[in-house]
Amino acid sequence: MPAMLEVDQLSKRFGGLIAGDNICFSVQVGQIFGVIGPNGAGKTTLFNIIAGHLPPTAGRVLFEGRDITGHSSDRIGRSGIGRTFQAVHVFKNASVRENLRRAEVIALRHHPFAYLSRRKSARADQCEIAKAFGLADQMDSIAGALPYGLQKMLGVGMALMSSPKLLLMDEPVAGLNPSEKLAARDVIRRLRDDWGITILLVEHDMPLVMDLCDRILVVNHGKPIALGTPAEIRSNTEVIDAYLGEEYEFA
Amino acid sequence: MRKIAIGLVIALLATVPWIIGGRYAFHVATMITIMIPLALSINLTLKLGQLSLAQPAFMGIGAYTGALLTMHLGFPPVISILAGAAFAAAIALATGPIFLRIKGVYFVLLTYAFGQIINLIFQHWTSLLGGNNGLFGIPKFSIAGLNLGTIPGGYYALGLVVALTSYLALRLFETSDAGTICDSLNEDEMLCRSIGADAHAWRVAAFTLSAFIAGAAGGVYAFYIGFISPDTFGFQASVDLIVMNVIGGPTSALGPVLGAIIVVPLLELLRDARQYQLLVYGISLIFFVIYFKQGLVSVIERPRKLSNAGHA
Numbered sequence: 258m259p260a261m262l263e264v265d266q267l268s269k270r271f272g273g274l275i276a277g278d279n280i281c282f283s284v285q286v287g288q289i290f291g292v293i294g295p296n297g298a299g300k301t302t303l304f305n306i307i308a309g310h311l312p313p314t315a316g317r318v319l320f321e322g323r324d325i326t327g328h329s330s331d332r333i334g335r336s337g338i339g340r341t342f343q344a345v346h347v348f349k350n351a352s353v354r355e356n357l358r359r360a361e362v363i364a365l366r367h368h369p370f371a372y373l374s375r376r377k378s379a380r381a382d383q384c385e386i387a388k389a390f391g392l393a394d395q396m397d398s399i400a401g402a403l404p405y406g407l408q409k410m411l412g413v414g415m416a417l418m419s420s421p422k423l424l425l426m427d428e429p430v431a432g433l434n435p436s437e438k439l440a441a442r443d444v445i446r447r448l449r450d451d452w453g454i455t456i457l458l459v460e461h462d463m464p465l466v467m468d469l470c471d472r473i474l475v476v477n478h479g480k481p482i483a484l485g486t487p488a489e490i491r492s493n494t495e496v497i498d499a500y501l502g503e504e505y506e507f508a
Numbered sequence: 509m510r511k512i513a514i515g516l517v518i519a520l521l522a523t524v525p526w527i528i529g530g531r532y533a534f535h536v537a538t539m540i541t542i543m544i545p546l547a548l549s550i551n552l553t554l555k556l557g558q559l560s561l562a563q564p565a566f567m568g569i570g571a572y573t574g575a576l577l578t579m580h581l582g583f584p585p586v587i588s589i590l591a592g593a594a595f596a597a598a599i600a601l602a603t604g605p606i607f608l609r610i611k612g613v614y615f616v617l618l619t620y621a622f623g624q625i626i627n628l629i630f631q632h633w634t635s636l637l638g639g640n641n642g643l644f645g646i647p648k649f650s651i652a653g654l655n656l657g658t659i660p661g662g663y664y665a666l667g668l669v670v671a672l673t674s675y676l677a678l679r680l681f682e683t684s685d686a687g688t689i690c691d692s693l694n695e696d697e698m699l700c701r702s703i704g705a706d707a708h709a710w711r712v713a714a715f716t717l718s719a720f721i722a723g724a725a726g727g728v729y730a731f732y733i734g735f736i737s738p739d740t741f742g743f744q745a746s747v748d749l750i751v752m753n754v755i756g757g758p759t760s761a762l763g764p765v766l767g768a769i770i771v772v773p774l775l776e777l778l779r780d781a782r783q784y785q786l787l788v789y790g791i792s793l794i795f796f797v798i799y800f801k802q803g804l805v806s807v808i809e810r811p812r813k814l815s816n817a818g819h820a
Contacts, residue, residue, distance in 0.1 A: 330698075331705055342699070346702075348696065360703050363700050363703045364703050364704055365685075366686075367706050369710060370709075415699070415703065419704050
């Protein structure tokens with residue numbers, strides 16, 4: 258059985274700047290996989306390449322064994338990879354219900370020709386999603402007026418409407434307060450345990466990553482410097498030198 | 509309740525030309541019914557967050573194609589109009605994938621340039637299209653042996669059918685999944701694409717539909733006037749259509765309809781005094797932009813976005 262996601266010798270150069278240098282890792286089915294690194298380490302570049310926003314300079318990205326390198330972001334969205342955003346992306350003027358409905362409509366009718374085929378029933382139930390993300394009693398609230406944490410949760414719920422097998426999460430707890438962070442951590446865990454979704458997340462928040470992830474990749478200056486379990490990462494001297502020491506105490 | 513009332517008022521308005529009678533009333537009314545689909549077609553591109561100045565070109569393509577098919581190949585006018593609209597749509601389908609990659613003011617400029625190129629073809633392909641002298645002697649519209657020219661308001665009735673069909677098509681589009689997706693794309697394309705929306709395909713589809721509607725209106729125009737020349741399909745037509753959308757309100761399909769009902773009679777009244785037309789345009793645009801940003805339609809129905817959020 259192929260890995261859920263395999264990143265094979267991926268490199269990205271912007272002119273002379275190396276934002277990704279020969280990055281290799283694979284995410285197995287059912288894992289929560291974390292990518293960490295200091296600011297400017299190339300995490301976001303890596304994320305954007307996998308999500309289809311940037312073409313790599315070299316290397317391949319395989320999803321369930323199929324090459325998806327250089328596919329557009331919507332094609333990747335259709336092939337079973339969902340994503341959430343660092344900043345909140347929801348339809349701010351619409352209600353929570355309307356947001357979920359729109360996400361469902363988009364997932365079902367991704368292309369005009371999708372009209373030709375009979376409309377399939379929703380794959381993920383709106384109410385179920387709302388309940389799972391603490392939005393059940395906020396269905397009629399305007400999304401833009403919700404607390405930031407709930408807006409982010411709504412974003413996760415909308416990503417689930419396309420029934421992803423793999424969810425890419427770009428700094429899922431950035432901007433959240435401590436209690437929202439804990440709630441988000443539980444939600445991410447439940448995404449894997451209850452919904453069976455494999456997760457790749459890019460995050461700054463070290464305690465969260467250490468707590469949540471099965472495996473962690475550390476990048477610095479575009480280079481992968483360590484790959485392993487949280488325990489291995491914690492004791493890796495190179496990682497501590499590059500990054501962990503100072504930041505870990507902060508957090 | 510309100511909607512039914514508006515529908516009734518417009519239905520009553522639609523019968524006015526038969527009550528007044530006379531060629532002039534029918535002429536103005538027919539021109540309104542021809543401009544309604546055109547204003548709706550530009551409204552559809554506005555829904556994509558894009559302002560297309562190519563709609564008069566699509567109208568022209570529909571008009572010339574329709575006229576030529578009947579003049580040279582003897583097609584029945586109904587078939588010619590539909591074929592002209594289909595040809596305009598085909599050109600939108602071919603150019604849309606290129607045009608719609610470009611956004612904002614560059615899209616406006618690109619569609620302006622496209623409109624000018626099409627217009628130059630109308631002007632210089634003299635052997636087929638008659639050049640600046642235009643195309644004469646387009647036969648009268650007849651269907652099932654009935655010549656519309658001989659019936660009082662015959663062309664007006666034809667125009668009403670096309671205008672009503674376009675309006676219903678736009679309403680259907682707005683309220684269906686397609687409308688939801690286009691609104692959503694306009695609001696947050698990155699989000700929509702992450703859920704799998706093929707943004708480009710949807711835009712091309714809407715652009716193609718807008719060209720079909722404009723082409724159909726062009727065909728009706730050609731058979732009604734009986735003569736077409738390039739200047740009808742130039743930049744000024746785009747300005748007229750934009751003014752209709754601003755005055756009527758671009759947020760709902762009813763807006764451009766109201767806009768056409770108000771602007772077309774003005775255009776006809778001021779036909780011989782172009783400078784006053786610009787003056788009236790200027791003053792009314794300033795007035796509407798300041799006091800009725802959402803256009804007349806906002807007086808009748810609340811803007812769609814807000815009402816959606818409120819009820820859903």
